[in-house]
Amino acid sequence: MIVKKRDRGANDNMKKSIKNIVENAVKKAIQNGDMPVPISPDAEIEAPKIDSHGDFSSNIAMVMASAQKMPPRKLAEIIIKNIEGPDTILARIEIAGPGFMNFFINEAAWHPVLKKIHHDGDRFGSSSIGKGKRVQVEFVSANPTGPLHVGHGRGAAVGDAVANILSFCGHDIKREYYINDSGRQIQTLGRSVFLRLQEFLGESIVFPDDCYQGAYIKDIARTVLEHHKTDLDVCNEQEKITFCATFAAQNILEGIKSDLLSFGVTFDLWYSEQSLFDNGKVEAALNEFKGNGHIYEKDGALWFNTSRYGDEKDRVVVRNNGQTTYFASDIAYHQDKFKRGFDKVVDVWGADHHGYIPRLKASIEASGKDCDQFHVILIQLVNLLRAGEPVAMSTRSGEFDALCDVINEVGKDAARFIFLSRHYESPLDFDLELAKKKSNDNPVYYVQYVHARIESIIRKGKEENVAGDMTYNDQLSTVLNAPEEIKMLKILARYPEVVEYSAIHMEPHRITFYLMELASAFHGYYNKLRVLTDDPSLTSGRLYLIRAVQQVIKNGLVLLGVSAPLSM
């Protein structure tokens, strides 16, 4: 059993404390007969938008009104009467509007969060809500037929951040990249390189539309020619194409790996599609589903009865020419994921693949898994702009908006932050000029600047030797009581909840928005009040505060995979 730490007091999570207070009051009211009907719903506590509505409010009186057959405001009065007093957290409670209960927190109740931030350090905001559940996040998984483009970058940023956040919240995370190193597109890749090679050798060729058009194909052909010409001389045409295919796929995959590395993304496992065939896993999966009747034969092909699980129609797994479809290997792959013991499997895909979800879900359900154990995050596309004008991107013409070019131009941090600055279901405009700008137009620097600026203040404080010991003491609440300081404390106290929510919904952008808000509060504070003053205890208190702000900024940036610079 996990022992709950109570020594840091109820301020661990203010919202939960309020919830407990309200729920206990309702229980008590029922026990002593103030409320006739013995039902106690969950008390919903939320932070109102308007300051005059308190720090927290609850609608529980309105929710209970019809069941208790009492007017909401009357119920609110009863609840308040039954709240155990006196309390160090609550300053007062007001009843407002149709029956809201507005809770005003004692200012001094916010300060202990600083102690917790300093105590927990890099772990502040973490939780154990994942209960050690094993979760696999598969992302990017771009075909090794061309370099990564910005769209893949967005998927990489989201997948990696989601993995970070889940891990921080107590999940056991594995990151995986699925390599489509089998099938027709690899053959096409080989043919593309082969044709360019022929071209270099002076033969006149017709380069088909369905081949890969990009300039990188020529580069690979040139490399093959330089290093493997003698190997190829003894081969027939098909062998040459196969050689080119393998060589090119490996070459491109290395490029992908190095691009991802420079983007700060690493994987626990690179999973080869071809290995599913080599190890007989595709065949085994197909046999299993044939055996239990999910796969049947029609028109010379093998079909999976996905429509039984809500798909529009059944899907082919083996074509009448004997070749398996991509779906077939994906069935085997996902079966394998669950066989490896993951409690939950998360796939990050481009939104253009959304039509694929029902069939894959069908195959997973047919394997006896619960469909909540499988979740797909669909990433909408990225429009690459330069100073507001669209940058042409087309695989057909071979013009790539290559991820590595973007990283080289704007930097890893700016790219990642921008990718995570919107909900992934929303299309994203990525403006290269804006991403490079070192001004407040560019949110990444706005946030990073807080971290660097605080470091600078601390440095200066040390130089001037104005800083006392930065430790927590009860006097902090009398020292740190400017409105700007209380405002920051409230924002800091919210961080664990933001992380938790962003984990539950797998939405990294919530961290991004939170960091912007905290950064904004700090910049405002900085411009209004001095940290290093003539008053040693005030200076010490403020240093203690901003050190906590710096810690939370850093923790958030780490989850997003963005660095927290000490100077800028």
Added chain:
RNA sequence: GCGCCUGUAGCUCAGUUGGAUAGAGCAACGGACUUCUAAUCCGUAGGUCACACGUUCGAGUCGUGUCAGGCGUACCA
């Protein structure tokens, strides 16, 4: 045709799983650097939450329908 996603300030987007008077950034306008980094801050202005019904104490949020845009709808991946 059918399915999925989107529609909120001039632009780009948030909106805590149904709450009170709708929130940022950019752009616009007006201010603030002898100061711990101006890569910053303060202020002003900006709205029929695409539209119409419905559900209820209460709707940007849920339901139905309409309109507009994007994507998908293969024995491609």
